[in-house]
Amino acid sequence: MIDHxxxxxxxxxxxxxxxxxxxxxxxxxxxxxxxxxxxxxxxDWNKEEGTLKISTGGWSGCESVISALRRGHxxxxxxxxxTLYWYQSRRGGHYEFRDIKPVKKSGSCVGASAPSPAxxxxxxxxx
Numbered sequence: 522m523i524d525h526x527x528x529x530x531x532x533x534x535x536x537x538x539x540x541x542x543x544x545x546x547x548x549x550x551x552x553x554x555x556x557x558x559x560x561x562x563x564x565d566w567n568k569e570e571g572t573l574k575i576s577t578g579g580w581s582g583c584e585s586v587i588s589a590l591r592r593g594h595x596x597x598x599x600x601x602x603x604t605l606y607w608y609q610s611r612r613g614g615h616y617e618f619r620d621i622k623p624v625k626k627s628g629s630c631v632g633a634s635a636p637s638p639a640x641x642x643x644x645x646x647x648x
Contacts, residue, residue, distance in 0.1 A: 538589040542624040577614030
């Protein structure tokens, strides 16, 4: 949501900071980000290629969105969207995110173990 002055609301910034790759649909999240990116430089979102290019133009409203993406959730302290998809930042407020795709959700890892080196060697000897 954008307030009456054209800036993202605190609720919007909190939602952007709180992205969770397990619970949230990344494509819906990027659409939400794009819908709340208000300035003269529209986002370049290519879902098929999994790329997002955004430019702040130095506008404080967009800079606050970038800050929210970089800081992450106030409790989790993990900026998931930034950590998983950030590719490049350039002078002038240009940001690029790549490989944007859903995180593969798998079953619990409880009790799972990695193969031992000896097991790997035995498998290779059988081949």
